[in-house]
Amino acid sequence: MSSTPLQNRLFLDALEGKKTERPPVWMMRQAGRYLPEYMELRKKYTFFERVKTPELACEITLQPIDIVGTDAAILFSDILVILECLSTEVELKPGFGPYIPDPIRTAEQAMNVKVRPATDELKYVYDAISTTRKALNGRVPIIGFAGGPWTNFCYLVEGQGSKTFSTAKSFLFSETKAAQHVLKVLTEQTIEYLHQQVAAGAQALQVFESWAAALGPDDFKKYALPCLLDIANEDYGVPLIMFCKDAEWSYPLFKESNVNGFGIGWGCTPEQARFHADGKTVQGNFDPSKLLSTPEQIEKEVIEMLDRFGPQNHIANLGHGILPNVPVENAKAFVNTIKNYRY
Incomplete structure (x- = not known):
């Protein structure tokens, strides 16, 4: 791990509640699909070749820092890699998205899930973090991340993306004991995974509970929240951002946890975000579709x-x-406007 001092601490300072002259800026999924340089690599290597080759993951992670100029790097990876710790194969089908050939559909499958330690199974992630941190040479911090247990459970049972995740939800409600066993395993694996990312050099962490809103508030509190609180109550030694997409109402429930900041979707107003965060840092929340307008707009x-x-x-x-x-150029307009802004 590089011990080079950080030249740009804005992102970490904002997460730690320190005063900054302007807001720091980065973009979710900034490493990847909108960059021509990334598309060239995509022609040569499959998605998982890119993810599992530390040198390629490093190159892709650095691209937005070099090209767009964000204040933080986020590792090029995928939330579903952790399913490998459950002996689950994940494919990425072009034009379709994530696909799991053998999803969990019975209580017996769920109770017999085979667990392999994240320490060993995801070594390529840690190698990519170490390689990238060294290559960044202190320019900006690097963010590690994981999917929330409920979100990964959705893919594990549904077998693919969905608008409703009705198969995953019906399994949760009908085979609750088996579902909670899988959620517990995912939670334990995620905690181990995040600790290992920090050991490899991650300077901040983000948890993506992308399908939080697939559950109603009561069911979210009953099934998803305990997993997230277990994750959030760990001391990783670096700041932690929690992103429960479209469930910002849940953020007061994390008040006593070690969460430093909260991700905000565009469905929540800045005023609501500040209210729910109750003094903690908020992150967001520009609608990505607005980046298709003009730089002036x-x-x-x-x-x-x-x-x-x-x-x-x-x-x-x-x-x-x-x-x-x-x-x-529109991504640059977004970033440059923020970098030119002053409080």
């Missing part, structure tokens, strides 16, 4: 967003991942 709307969030304890970001058809 982007600048106007970004300034409005920053003004509404108000000074301090804000990390400028998108409300979810950047879209693949966003022009690079």
